[in-house]
Structures are given as structure tokens and as C-alpha cells.
Amino acid sequence: MTQTIGPLARELSLPYYEDALPAHDCFHAKRVRDLSIRLADRSDRSVDRDVLAAAAWLHDVGRPLERTGAIDDHDEWAAAEAVALLDSEGVPADAVDAVEHCIRAHSIRSSSPEPETTEAELLFDADKLDATGAVGVVRLACIVGERSGRAGERYAAIDDSSIPDAEAPDVPDVTILREWARERLDELHTPPARRLGEARWDFMEDFFAQFYAEIGVDAER
Missing domain, CATH: 1.20.58 (Methane Monooxygenase Hydroxylase; Chain G, domain 1)
Structure with missing residues (x-):
């Protein structure tokens, strides 16, 4: 792996947003990425900004499929897809796991798990603030x-x-x-x-x- 996973995740995510409607398109993903890093800069806790950025770019890649009824849960689908994509690029397992948790926990749905890491909390918050x-x-x-x-x-x-x-x-x-x-x-x-x-x-x-x-x-x- 020759590049950090934030820019890598951006590159990998963009094709998934090609059929997205405006509320959940690549511009939403970018705003969430930018805002989550802004929140990280204001946090008094240690934050892995690379994991956070990667999760932000990938968190809504399943939205177009959910909208058309092809999948039921964009959180679960996006988390699994992110794991497959990052694994295929040789991203270390601990970073992949961290991104996966962020994505699984980013939704406000009652079925979503609670964020258990600072990165997951910041992604959740940035997504809601948008x-x-x-x-x-x-x-x-x-x-x-x-x-x-x-x-x-x-x-x-x-x-x-x-x-x-x-x-x-x-x-x-x-x-x-x-x-x-x-x-x-x-x-x-x-x-x-x-x-x-x-x-x-x-x-x-x-x-x-x-x-x-x-x-x-x-x-x-």
C-alpha cells in the first residue's frame, strides 16, 4: 500500500456515488469528511484522522442501492463493501476493522450499533450535522x-x-x-x-x- 487510506477511500468510493441523488452523493461524503476532520481538530481526544476520512468517504456508498430496493440496509452493505475494497488494497486489518465499525455505527436507525470509538462518534456527528x-x-x-x-x-x-x-x-x-x-x-x-x-x-x-x-x-x- 503506497498511499494513506483517506485518499485511497475517496478514489474507491467515487464510482459508487455516480447514481446517487443529491442528499447522499459524493459532495455529501466530502462535506462529512471535511466536517469530521474539523471536529477532530477541536477534540481533546486522540483521533486517527486517516481512518476517519476513509470511513467518511465510504459511509454512504450503499445509498443508491438502498434507494432502488436492491439492498435493505446501506450501513451493513457499505461496511462489508468497505472491508472488501480495503482488504483488496492491502490495508492493515486493524485499520480496516476501525473503518468498518465507523460505517456500521454511523446511522441514526435504532438497529445501528452505538459508536464505540472516537472516530465512530465523530463520523456519526459529522453525518448528522450535515x-x-x-x-x-x-x-x-x-x-x-x-x-x-x-x-x-x-x-x-x-x-x-x-x-x-x-x-x-x-x-x-x-x-x-x-x-x-x-x-x-x-x-x-x-x-x-x-x-x-x-x-x-x-x-x-x-x-x-x-x-x-x-x-x-x-x-x-
């Missing part, structure tokens, strides 16, 4: 759009009046984005992430206040 702030508003809106129309999936209405002749529409309004962001912020593990998360939450509160003012809806309803 669903907050200005970028988060756009990403979460993309996710809602991806899911709209699927049986059993929630989607957003910009304004209740957009639902003709419906006194009590059975679809949630755009505050679903606010709920999802808050849910993720409440799960953050590390102090640097929580500090950044609250700053991003302040922006989102201002955004939604402006949003409701523009559509003439009482935000406290």
Missing part, C-alpha cells in the same frame, strides 16, 4: 422530495392551502424538516459537535420563523 443549518435545510428538503409519493413515507406540503378542499390535511407541513434536524442534534456524541449543532440550530429557528412569516402561518399553532 442535516442541520443551511445545508441541512436543503438536504432534508431533497430527502423529503425523494420519498414523496412512496407508500407509507412522509412528505411535506409547503402550505396547507396547497391541499385543495382539505380542512385537516393528513400530510405534515414543512416543519418535518425541523423535527428531523432536532432529532439528529439530540443524538450528537461529542462536545465540539454539540457546540456547532446549536449554532446551526439557531440559524434553522430563524429560517423557520421567516418561512412562516412569508406564508402567513402562526409558527406556534
Whole structure:
């Protein structure tokens, strides 16, 4: 192996994102990589930045397959795929194991294991922070759009009046984005992430206040 595994993982991951939709594409992976390293720089704990970077690049390579129904769990699939890819490149077993755990533990799903290493906590936190702030508003809106129309999936209405002749529409309004962001912020593990998360939450509160003012809806309803 002639290169560190962060850049190697980037190279290996990019083909998997070619069919990704915007919320989970290679640009999301890069933002998570950059943000996880930023959090590592603010952490008072020792961090293997190479493992962290590699896990960030590879954590969502299974998303396009999960979206089409080809696989059920992108976390498990991506973890196994990352092991195969890194093993084939001669990456040391301890580094492969560390990356694998990060990927398996990065999801907010109840079925995902808890992060047990600093690198896994930082990856989890960076991934969740990418669903907050200005970028988060756009990403979460993309996710809602991806899911709209699927049986059993929630989607957003910009304004209740957009639902003709419906006194009590059975679809949630755009505050679903606010709920999802808050849910993720409440799960953050590390102090640097929580500090950044609250700053991003302040922006989102201002955004939604402006949003409701523009559509003439009482935000406290």
C-alpha cells in the first residue's frame, strides 16, 4: 500500500456515488469528511484522522442501492463493501476493522450499533450535522422530495392551502424538516459537535420563523 487510506477511500468510493441523488452523493461524503476532520481538530481526544476520512468517504456508498430496493440496509452493505475494497488494497486489518465499525455505527436507525470509538462518534456527528443549518435545510428538503409519493413515507406540503378542499390535511407541513434536524442534534456524541449543532440550530429557528412569516402561518399553532 503506497498511499494513506483517506485518499485511497475517496478514489474507491467515487464510482459508487455516480447514481446517487443529491442528499447522499459524493459532495455529501466530502462535506462529512471535511466536517469530521474539523471536529477532530477541536477534540481533546486522540483521533486517527486517516481512518476517519476513509470511513467518511465510504459511509454512504450503499445509498443508491438502498434507494432502488436492491439492498435493505446501506450501513451493513457499505461496511462489508468497505472491508472488501480495503482488504483488496492491502490495508492493515486493524485499520480496516476501525473503518468498518465507523460505517456500521454511523446511522441514526435504532438497529445501528452505538459508536464505540472516537472516530465512530465523530463520523456519526459529522453525518448528522450535515442535516442541520443551511445545508441541512436543503438536504432534508431533497430527502423529503425523494420519498414523496412512496407508500407509507412522509412528505411535506409547503402550505396547507396547497391541499385543495382539505380542512385537516393528513400530510405534515414543512416543519418535518425541523423535527428531523432536532432529532439528529439530540443524538450528537461529542462536545465540539454539540457546540456547532446549536449554532446551526439557531440559524434553522430563524429560517423557520421567516418561512412562516412569508406564508402567513402562526409558527406556534
